[in-house]
Structure formats: structure tokens, C-alpha cells
Amino acid sequence: MSEIETLLEVKDLYVNYKSYWYIYKVLNGVSLKISKGEKIGILGESGAGKTTLLKSILGILPPQGRIVKGDILYKGRSLIHDKKYLNEVRRSSIGMIFQDPLASLNPVFTVKEHLLDVLKVVYKDHNYKESDLISIATELLKEVMLPDVERVLNSYPFQLSGGMRQRVVIAMALASAKELLLADEPTTNLDVTIQDQILRLIERLVNEKNLSLILVSHALGLLFRMVNTLYVMYGGEIIEYGDARKILKEPLHPYTKMLLISAPRLTSSKIGEGIKGNPPDYRNPPSGCRFHPRCPFAMDICKKEKPKLIRIGPDHYVACHLYSTSDLEKTGSGI
Amino acid sequence: MKKVKNLFSQIYRSYLFRRTIISFLSLLGLSLIIFALARVIPGDPARMALGPRAPEDVVERYREMLHLKDPLIVQYYYWLSDLFHGRLGISLVTFRDVSADILEFLPATLELMLFTAIIQIIGTIILGTISGCRPGSLVDGALRIFAYVGITIPAFVWAILFQLIFSYYLGWLPAVGRISEDLRVPRVTGFMLIDTILTGNVRAFIDALQHLILPSLSLALGAMAQEARILRSSLVENIGKDYVVTFASHGIPYRTVCFKYALKPSLLGLVPVMGLDIASIIANAFMVEMIFNWPGVSRYGITAMLRKDLNAIVGVVLVVGLIYVIVNILVDILIFILDPRIRRR
Numbered sequence: 001m002s003e004i005e006t007l008l009e010v011k012d013l014y015v016n017y018k019s020y021w022y023i024y025k026v027l028n029g030v031s032l033k034i035s036k037g038e039k040i041g042i043l044g045e046s047g048a049g050k051t052t053l054l055k056s057i058l059g060i061l062p063p064q065g066r067i068v069k070g071d072i073l074y075k076g077r078s079l080i081h082d083k084k085y086l087n088e089v090r091r092s093s094i095g096m097i098f099q100d101p102l103a104s105l106n107p108v109f110t111v112k113e114h115l116l117d118v119l120k121v122v123y124k125d126h127n128y129k130e131s132d133l134i135s136i137a138t139e140l141l142k143e144v145m146l147p148d149v150e151r152v153l154n155s156y157p158f159q160l161s162g163g164m165r166q167r168v169v170i171a172m173a174l175a176s177a178k179e180l181l182l183a184d185e186p187t188t189n190l191d192v193t194i195q196d197q198i199l200r201l202i203e204r205l206v207n208e209k210n211l212s213l214i215l216v217s218h219a220l221g222l223l224f225r226m227v228n229t230l231y232v233m234y235g236g237e238i239i240e241y242g243d244a245r246k247i248l249k250e251p252l253h254p255y256t257k258m259l260l261i262s263a264p265r266l267t268s269s270k271i272g273e274g275i276k277g278n279p280p281d282y283r284n285p286p287s288g289c290r291f292h293p294r295c296p297f298a299m300d301i302c303k304k305e306k307p308k309l310i311r312i313g314p315d316h317y318v319a320c321h322l323y324s325t326s327d328l329e330k331t332g333s334g335i
Numbered sequence: 336m337k338k339v340k341n342l343f344s345q346i347y348r349s350y351l352f353r354r355t356i357i358s359f360l361s362l363l364g365l366s367l368i369i370f371a372l373a374r375v376i377p378g379d380p381a382r383m384a385l386g387p388r389a390p391e392d393v394v395e396r397y398r399e400m401l402h403l404k405d406p407l408i409v410q411y412y413y414w415l416s417d418l419f420h421g422r423l424g425i426s427l428v429t430f431r432d433v434s435a436d437i438l439e440f441l442p443a444t445l446e447l448m449l450f451t452a453i454i455q456i457i458g459t460i461i462l463g464t465i466s467g468c469r470p471g472s473l474v475d476g477a478l479r480i481f482a483y484v485g486i487t488i489p490a491f492v493w494a495i496l497f498q499l500i501f502s503y504y505l506g507w508l509p510a511v512g513r514i515s516e517d518l519r520v521p522r523v524t525g526f527m528l529i530d531t532i533l534t535g536n537v538r539a540f541i542d543a544l545q546h547l548i549l550p551s552l553s554l555a556l557g558a559m560a561q562e563a564r565i566l567r568s569s570l571v572e573n574i575g576k577d578y579v580v581t582f583a584s585h586g587i588p589y590r591t592v593c594f595k596y597a598l599k600p601s602l603l604g605l606v607p608v609m610g611l612d613i614a615s616i617i618a619n620a621f622m623v624e625m626i627f628n629w630p631g632v633s634r635y636g637i638t639a640m641l642r643k644d645l646n647a648i649v650g651v652v653l654v655v656g657l658i659y660v661i662v663n664i665l666v667d668i669l670i671f672i673l674d675p676r677i678r679r680r
């Protein structure tokens with residue numbers, strides 16, 4: 001990337017989940033960079049490790065999850081090694097919208113309790129009175145276009161519709177997202193008719209507030225429109241990244257190609273069902289390229305050696321042995 | 336104030352009203368069982384009630400009084416109305432009114448139960464939360480062992496162990512009774528802790544407290560171990576949930592996140608279990624009261640059973656049933672307060 005200030009940098013990240021019997025080696029050397037004002041997208045089928053990646057950034061992996069290697073830098077300082085800095089960043093720089101709006105609000109607290117407790121830490125240096133915080137909360141809820149704010153504030157999550165809940169979640173995320181917003185498939189589990197509204201809302205807010213964005217989404221249309229850089233994940237690895245439009249139009253990695261073909265074009269419905277075979281077994285992931293068991297072009301070397309991300313064109317990188325040899329043109333256009 | 340009033344009217348209108356009716360029905364069911372115990376099962380209830388040495392004409396008069404010649408349903412009606420008026424008959428052992436006996440012994444048992452319940456609740460929450468918020472820590476490991484031990488060892492074994500260790504060997508705490516011999520506490524409510532305070536006798540209060548510790552600890556331990564494990568595992572589960580994690584993602588300190596946002600939903604599953612455990616303290620108390628020579632209803636009940644003192648048995652079973660029902664109603668109220676999904680339906 002260029003001279004623009006780097007906001008967030010994930011460096012060679014490895015994340016494992018531990019269960020009673022097994023170790024799941026999920027993230028396998030993920031690197032990613034986002035500059036100020038940049039908007040990046042992450043694409044990948046279910047189980048690719050997208051949520052794991054976003055949660056690692058904020059240090060909110062479940063108790064079974066561990067970062068075993070790598071580093072995460074925000075404005076050059078480590079979020080992993082400096083817990084105080086991490087909390088500072090959580091409070092007032094990065095906000096996250098969780099995947100499932102039905103599961104991301106606490107069932108036994110009101111919306112008001114949610115927002116006030118968050119605002120209390122976000123503005124803890126301001127000496128605000130409760131009434132000040134309530135008016136900030138009201139403002140936030142209005143920003144996400146919730147009607148009847150008074151009622152929403154006093155409601156419990158189960159009294160709100162899915163769309164309303166996701167708006168509340170977005171409002172909460174906005175409270176801390178002063179610089180960077182992480183949105184993890186923000187429309188999963190929502191009614192199709194509402195999905196579009198929510199995505200447009202996020203788009204508008206990000207543009208208005210000039211936020212940087214990491215968007216996990218299968219809404220190709222939205223990605224095409226909104227995102228500068230696209231990362232494609234498979235089996236806990238970034239297998240292709242670069243200029244979003246270029247990748248969406250001319251994908252290089254066999255997995256990306258299959259993923260885009262199987263996707264209903266430019267809609268927001270879920271993709272990933274269309275590719276033959278299963279995602280890797282993280283307990284015992286395939287050697288070499290993790291995609292090789294499902295890849296129609298798999299060669300001998302794919303089983304042995306993990307392909308490195310190599311630069312193919314300006315702003316286009318791919319990790320695939322098909323492109324590390326010189327005669328890539330022949331095989332590359334196979335599908 | 337208005338909020339409180341609203342809450343109560345809500346309680347009355349919906350959930351609790353239903354629950355009270357259910358409790359009432361279960362009480363009615365209980366009364367049928369006790370009636371069967373008192374009237375139907377024994378060959379001759381009057382003879383049983385008066386004992387083998389009572390003269391025949393007295394027994395005959397008693398039969399009249401009990402309406403034993405009427406159909407069962409009529410008998411049940413009379414029996415129930417006697418029950419409502421606290422007429423439980425005479426105890427064959429103490430030769431006093433059973434209701435008077437129970438009134439005398441009940442406070443001691445209730446005091447023991449309440450104290451046990453308090454230890455149990457506080458212990459469960461402290462142990463469960465500490466180990467749930469820090470899974471894998473030292474406290475967590477200790478709790479795991481304690482839970483296994485606590486579940487396998489019944490209350491009366493704890494009672495004997497504690498008595499041996501803390502009274503006989505170490506001499507830290509009294510072995511038997513509710514209060515030391517030399518202390519005289521005038522009876523006001525029958526609750527020793529309250530009576531000592533009411534009469535302003537600090538030394539007696541401390542003495543009574545010391546007497547309470549061992550029996551209630553032995554009663555609390557098993558359930559506490561089990562409940563703390565339940566709380567621990569539901570905390571561990573909740574901590575990974577997005578609706579808890581989201582607060583951590585805003586920079587709210589882990590302690591607050593765990594103690595507040597993970598704990599409250601975790602308590603929902605725990606409260607009913609806790610309620611059952613607290614209600615069953617009285618069942619365990621039978622043995623423990625014997626061991627600690629605690630002048631409570633359980634000890635009275637055991638003596639009654641050994642002597643086939645039918646009226647007293649009926650009275651004790653009734654009290655046990657009532658306690659179950661009351662605790663259940665309390666549990667329902669607590670769940671109602673904790674769970675908005677029930678409250679706002």
C-alpha cells in the first residue's frame with residue numbers, strides 16, 4: 001500500500017480453538033492491512049474463519065480460542081500485547097456489528113441498559129450525567145432510523161423485531177466506532193426484505209462519518225459498490241486479495257472463481273453451497289494448499305507446499321501454485 | 336413507587352396468579368395423600384390415633400368425632416376443615432396438641448433452613464462466579480474437586496465429620512443444641528437469632544450463631560457444590576456468547592462483563608434448581624437435626640415416625656409440603672423478577 005496512514009495491520013496471525021479432545025487450527029497465517037478511510041471486504045464460505053479474524057482483532061475470541069502467533073497493530077501499536085491500549089481502542093476507535101442480531105443483544109437487559117453501559121465507558125473521561133448519556137443514546141438510535149425511540153429504549157431485545165435489533169446493534173457499534181467499523185455479515189438471519197435496508201444504512205453511515213470499514217458480506221453488489229480492497233478467505237487463509245472490482249470481475253484463484261460462479265449474481269443471498277466438497281477439517285488440515293482436496297487443478301506441488309501470496313498485477317495478489325509457474329496463462333483461464 | 340405498584344399488579348394479573356393456582360392445586364393433592372395416610376391406610380384410625388392402651392369407649396367416642404362412619408368424601412371434608420382450623424389432634428408422645436408442638440419446634444427448623452439457604456446461595460454465587468469467570472484457575476480446579484466430594488457425601492456425614500473436627504478435636508464450635516445451657520433467652524418469635532436481638536443479648540446472639548454454623552454448613556455443602564458447578568458451566572457458556580462479548584468489545588472491563596452480563600442470564604437456569612435444593616433442605620435436616628440434637632420439627636417428625644404417632648406424622652408431612660409449596664412460589668417470584676421474557680408477556 002502507499003503513503004497513507006496505516007490504521008490496522010494484522011500480521012501473520014494464527015488462531016487455534018481448543019476443545020476437550022482436539023485442537024482446531026483455524027487461522028493459518030492471515031495478514032491484512034487497512035489504511036485510514038479505506039474500506040475492505042472479506043469473502044469466503046461458511047467456516048472460512050471470517051468471524052474468528054474479526055474477533056481476534058478486538059480480542060474477543062471465546063474462551064476456547066487462542067492467538068498462538070502473529071500480531072495485530074492498531075496505528076502501529078500492538079493490541080495483543082498492550083491490554084490497556086486494546087481497551088482504549090475498543091472504547092473509542094473500533095466498533096463491531098455482530099453476525100446474528102438475534103443473538104447479540106443480552107436477553108435480560110433493556111436497550112437502554114445496553115447503550116448506557118457502553119456510553120459510560122466510551123465517555124468515561126467526560127463526566128457526563130446520566131441524562132446526557134440518555135440524550136446521546138437517543139441520538140444514536142435516531143441515526144439508525146429507529147422509530148419510536150422512547151419505546152425502543154425501554155424494550156427488552158425479545159420485544160423488538162430482527163431488523164430493529166440489528167439497528168440497535170449498529171447504534172451500539174457506532175458509539176465506539178469513531179475510526180473503524182467491523183461488520184460481520186450484518187444481515188444474516190434477517191428477513192430478505194430487511195437485509196437491503198440494513199446494508200444501505202451501514203453504507204450511508206460509514207460514508208457520512210468517514211469511517212474505515214471491514215465488511216464481511218456475501219452481497220456482491222454491495223462489495224462491488226462499496227469496497228476498495230477485497231480479501232478472499234479459504235480454510236483460515238487469505239488466498240486472494242486486491243482491488244475489489246478487479247477480483248469480482250476477473251478472479252484468479254480457482255476457489256474464488258468457483259465461489260463467484262456459484263453466487264447468485266449481485267444479490268445478497270448466501271453463497272458457498274455451490275462448491276463441491278467440504279471445508280477443511282481444522283483438526284487435521286490438508287498439507288500444502290488447504291484447498292487442494294477440492295481443487296480441480298490440483299498438482300503434486302499443491303499437496304506439499306503452501307503457496308505464497310504473489311503479486312500478479314497492480315493491486316492483485318493470489319496464493320496459488322498455478323500462478324507461481326511461468327505458463328500461468330494456459331491453466332489460469334480454465335474455468 | 337409507582338413502578339413498584341405496577342410491578343405488583345402485573346404479578347398479580349399474569350404469571351404469578353397462574354403459579355399460585357398451581358401451587359394451590361398441588362397443596363390440595365398433598366392433602367389428599369395425607370388424608371389417605373391418616374384415614375384410609377391404617378386399619379382403625381381412631382385406635383391408631385389414641386394408642387393401644389386407650390379404653391374402648393374412649394376410642395368409640397373418638398370414632399364419632401372423626402366421622403369415621405360417614406362416607407369418605409364427607410370424612411375428607413371434616414378432616415380438611417379441621418386442618419384449616421389447626422386441629423391436628425393430640426400427639427401420642429407429648430400428649431399435647433400437635434399444632435402446638437409444631438408451632439414450638441418449627442421456628443428452630445425454619446431458622447436452620449433459612450441460615451442454610453443463605454450460606455448455600457452466597458457460597459454458590461461466590462464459588463460459581465469466580466470459577467466461571469476464570470475457568471482453569473486455581474479456584475476453578477478446587478471447585479471441581481469440591482463438587483465431586485460434595486455430591487458424593489451426604490449431609491449427615493458432613494454433620495458427623497464437622498462435629499468431630501470442629502467441636503471435639505478443635506473445640507471451636509459447640510457440638511449440639513441451639514444455645515448454650517447457661518444462657519436463658521425468653522421466647523418471642525422462636526427464632527433464636529431474632530429473639531436474642533430483641534432482648535438485646537449480644538452474647539446470646541453470638542452463641543446462637545455459633546450453634547447454627549455447623550449444622551447449616553453440613554446441610555448447605557452438597558447442594559452448594561452442585562449448584563456452583565451448574566453456575567460455573569452456564570457462565571462459561573455465556574461468556575463466549577455474542578450478547579456478552581459485545582460488551583467486552585466496547586472496552587467494558589472483563590470483571591463487569593462477567594459479573595453482570597454473563598451472570599444474570601446464567602442465574603435464570605440456576606434459580607429453579609436452587610429452589611428445589613432449598614426446599615429439600617428440610618428432608619436432609621431430619622438426619623442433621625438428630626446429630627446436632629437440634630430441637631426442630633424434623634427431630635419431632637422422626638420421633639413421631641418411630642413411635643407411630645400418626646397425628647404428629649400428619650402434622651409434620653403437612654409442614655414439609657407447605658414449605659415446598661412456599662419455596663416454589665418464592666422461586667417463581669424470583670424468576671419473574673429476573674426474566675423479562677416472563678414479566679412482559
Ligand SMILES: Nc1ncnc2c1ncn2[C@@H]1O[C@H](COP(=O)(O)OP(=O)(O)OP(=O)(O)O)[C@@H](O)[C@H]1O
Nearest residue numbers: 017024026045046047048049050051052053062064
Ligand atoms: N469456540 C469454538 N470452538 C471450536 N471451533 C470453533 C469455535 N468457534 C469457531 N470454531 C471453528 O472455527 C472455524 C471458523 O469459524 P468462523 O466462525 O470464524 O467462520 P466464519 O467464516 O465466520 O463462518 P460463517 O460464515 O458461518 O459465519 C469453523 O470451522 C468453526 O467450527
Ligand SMILES: [Mg+2]
Nearest residue numbers: 050051052099
Ligand atoms: Mg461468521
